[in-house]
Amino acid sequence: MKILLSLLALLPLATSSSKIMPLQLDQLRELCTPSKSASGWLELGWEIDLWKARERAAREGKPIFLWEMDGHPLGCT
Amino acid sequence: MADREFVFGRPDVQKILREQFVIVAADDWYQRRQNDALGKFFRSVADQGPRKGAGGGTRQGRYAFSASGTLLGFNNNRDPQRILNMLRESLRKYEALPAGERKAGAFKVPTLNPGALDERYARPLTQDTVVMKVHGRVLERDRKGNYAACGEPGANNKSFRHTGFGVSTDHLWLKEAELEQLTALALKNPQGVAVPRAVAMRIARFHLVDNTRGEPPHWNLEEVRKLILRATMQPKAAGARHSTNLRITGAFHLETKDGKRGYTGEISGFLRTISKTRAREFQFVAVGQHWGEGTYTRGARPGKTPFAVAFTLADSQKAENCVPPQAIRWEKGYYEADRH
Numbered sequence: 001m002k003i004l005l006s007l008l009a010l011l012p013l014a015t016s017s018s019k020i021m022p023l024q025l026d027q028l029r030e031l032c033t034p035s036k037s038a039s040g041w042l043e044l045g046w047e048i049d050l051w052k053a054r055e056r057a058a059r060e061g062k063p064i065f066l067w068e069m070d071g072h073p074l075g076c077t
Numbered sequence: 078m079a080d081r082e083f084v085f086g087r088p089d090v091q092k093i094l095r096e097q098f099v100i101v102a103a104d105d106w107y108q109r110r111q112n113d114a115l116g117k118f119f120r121s122v123a124d125q126g127p128r129k130g131a132g133g134g135t136r137q138g139r140y141a142f143s144a145s146g147t148l149l150g151f152n153n154n155r156d157p158q159r160i161l162n163m164l165r166e167s168l169r170k171y172e173a174l175p176a177g178e179r180k181a182g183a184f185k186v187p188t189l190n191p192g193a194l195d196e197r198y199a200r201p202l203t204q205d206t207v208v209m210k211v212h213g214r215v216l217e218r219d220r221k222g223n224y225a226a227c228g229e230p231g232a233n234n235k236s237f238r239h240t241g242f243g244v245s246t247d248h249l250w251l252k253e254a255e256l257e258q259l260t261a262l263a264l265k266n267p268q269g270v271a272v273p274r275a276v277a278m279r280i281a282r283f284h285l286v287d288n289t290r291g292e293p294p295h296w297n298l299e300e301v302r303k304l305i306l307r308a309t310m311q312p313k314a315a316g317a318r319h320s321t322n323l324r325i326t327g328a329f330h331l332e333t334k335d336g337k338r339g340y341t342g343e344i345s346g347f348l349r350t351i352s353k354t355r356a357r358e359f360q361f362v363a364v365g366q367h368w369g370e371g372t373y374t375r376g377a378r379p380g381k382t383p384f385a386v387a388f389t390l391a392d393s394q395k396a397e398n399c400v401p402p403q404a405i406r407w408e409k410g411y412y413e414a415d416r417h
Contacts, residue, residue: 019343020343020344020345020362020364024224024345024364025345025346025360025361025362027223027224028224028362028364028385028387029360029362029387029389031214031216031224031225031226031385031387032212032213032214032244032362032385032386032387033212033244033387034212034243034244034246037086038081038082038086038243038244040086040091041081041085041086041091042397044085044091044094044095044100045095045100046100046101046102046396046397047099047100047101047102047396048101048102048103048396048397048399048400049101050101050103050108050115050118050119051114051115051118051186051189052101053099053100053101054118054144054186055144055186056099057099057143057144058144058145058181058182058183058184058185058186059181059182060099060181061179061180061181061182061183062097062098062099063097063098063099063141063142063143063149063167063168063171063179064098064099064100064101064140064141064142064143064144065094065098065099065100065101065139065140065141065164065167066100066101066102066103066119066122066139066140066141066142067080067085067100067101067102067103067139068102068103068104068105068108068119068123068136068137068138068139068140069080069102069104069105069137070104070105070106070135070137070292071104071106071292071403072102072103072104072400072401072403073080073081073102073103073104074102074246074397074400075246075247075248075400075401075402075403076104076246076247076288076292076403077245077246077247077288077289077290077291077292077293
């Protein structure tokens with residue numbers, strides 16, 4: 001009986017705390033991190049301000065490439 | 078996301094962009110609307126091409142143009158070879174421009190005062206904003222019952238449609254004051270406190286979404302059936318390098334009225350302050366069962382399947398981390414997610 005009561009006393013703690021253990025937290029975060037090979041395109045030096053890109057292009061004598069999407073290409077999806 | 082896999086992930090596309098162009102990415106929803114010099118410049122370029130945005134419609138696509146505003150090329154296709162052709166053709170056209178439009182330093186771009194931007198569509202990252210990188214991914218259970226990736230995105234080079242197995246990206250914006258308030262509350266209440274409702278609802282409604290196959294629908298107020306998000310101050314261990322250490326825990330159930338789309342699961346993480354530097358360590362993960370899809374996220378796996386969203390503090394000095402959250406188009410609604 002004493003054992004049963006002790007277990008019942010623990011029940012609220014068990015149900016109110018998250019079941020994600022610290023180890024799983026690290027594993028899940030890793031699973032949700034883009035791999036190096038999948039995120040190489042991010043390292044190309046994207047500007048996110050069209051006017052700054054325009055100023056840089058004029059300064060460097062280069063054309064501008066604009067990736068324009070409904071929803072920001074570097075976020076959103 | 079498909080563009081990242083099929084176009085910008087290719088080394089030949091990356092090489093030409095890195096070496097020959099100044100590259101910029103932008104959200105058409107803002108730029109096609111904003112009534113200021115930047116919006117007008119963009120539309121003056123786009124209007125030289127096939128997408129003139131009639132009736133306020135989209136102008137999305139890939140454009141090549143000069144700093145002076147001469148359109149050199151346009152493409153809205155995921156076939157990398159067609160993009161490469163467009164880029165090479167644009168370079169040829171650029172070389173044929175008068176020297177005053179193409180030589181380094183020859184063309185003078187007018188100064189644009191940030192205060193002159195159309196504030197209805199300007200979402201600058203302010204000093205008091207804390208940025209978290211938000212990555213989502215559909216998962217499966219391995220033989221041992223652990224969460225695992227479903228597989229690599231794969232090269233679907235016929236339709237250039239992705240499988241949705243890759244990692245999605247968005248940004249969560251919090252205010253410094255919100256984190257300070259949470260830490261102060263937790264210090265006063267060692268048994269734990271609820272994360273302020275506006276923050277919890279912002280996270281749930283706009284970031285616990287499956288955006289792995291396209292622009293996702295967000296949750297409205299009524300669709301948040303259950304949301305518990307708590308922070309509990311952890312006892313300070315001897316020699317700990319943190320002055321404060323909050324454990325973040327939670328549970329959520331989000332579901333549309335018709336039950337066709339939903340996400341139910343748990344949240345776990347921490348918010349710590351390092352004693353010496355006052356720097357923060359902040360991360361949390363949501364994981365559970367997701368079902369259904371939206372207008373632009375077709376192709377969901379049938380039934381209820383594992384899905385996780387990870388939130389990690391981001392370096393706001395990097396340009397790509399300054400991209401506004403997808404859901405902040407209505408700024409007041411984003412920050413006051415518990416009210417609107």
